[in-house]
Amino acid sequence: MIKLIGCALIFFSMCGTGYAASCASRREITEAEALLQFVRYICARISYFKEPLPDIYSDFKNDTLSSCGFLNILIETGWEKALGCVSVGNDIKEISLNLARSLGKSSADEQVRECEYCISLLENNLDALKAAYPAKKKVYQSLGVTAGLMSVIIII
Numbered sequence: 001m002i003k004l005i006g007c008a009l010i011f012f013s014m015c016g017t018g019y020a021a022s023c024a025s026r027r028e029i030t031e032a033e034a035l036l037q038f039v040r041y042i043c044a045r046i047s048y049f050k051e052p053l054p055d056i057y058s059d060f061k062n063d064t065l066s067s068c069g070f071l072n073i074l075i076e077t078g079w080e081k082a083l084g085c086v087s088v089g090n091d092i093k094e095i096s097l098n099l100a101r102s103l104g105k106s107s108a109d110e111q112v113r114e115c116e117y118c119i120s121l122l123e124n125n126l127d128a129l130k131a132a133y134p135a136k137k138k139v140y141q142s143l144g145v146t147a148g149l150m151s152v153i154i155i156i
Contacts (some may be wrong), residue, residue: 007155011148018144022137024087029129031086034064035096036122042103043115050108089129095121 038060045056057075065071065086074082079100083093099118103111 003155007152010151010155014148014151015141015144018141018147021140021144025133025136025140028087028089029126029133030064031068032088032092032122032126032129034062035086035088035092036119036126037062038065039096039099039115039118039122043112043119046108046115047112053104089125092122092125095125 041060042053042056045051045059054075057071060071062071068087069085070082073085079097083096086093095118099114102114106114
């Protein structure tokens with residue numbers, strides 16, 4: 001009886017691990033979409049109002065970026081530490097960091113061009129993430145179930 005309970009626990013924990021991995025992949029897409037929305041917001045505020053960056057950062061509201069702590073850390077310490085809070089890939093982080101390094105160091109028109117370039121790169125990366133998500137989700141969940149079944153078979 002204890003052996004069966006142990007097998008069930010192992011199986012369900014492996015399935016849960018696969019499900020958690022697929023949720024992390026979905027969270028990456030959600031946070032990448034939020035970063036894209038943030039860059040679009042920055043571009044619009046620079047383009048139309050020519051506002052200072054601290055005001056733009058503090059006025060932006062987004063539940064996804066707030067819940068992971070990105071917006072608070074961005075206002076307090078800057079982009080590098082703030083990007084550590086989001087679970088996006090290194091390529092998206094690098095694109096965002098390159099934009100951050102160019103903001104506030106040139107004319108408004110040049111900053112808008114940098115933002116637009118960053119937006120196009122982020123959109124391309126986001127499209128790739130969205131295209132790969134269904135396959136990743138299926139693989140993570142299948143691996144969880146398979147690993148759970150293999151563990152149960154070995155124990156039995």
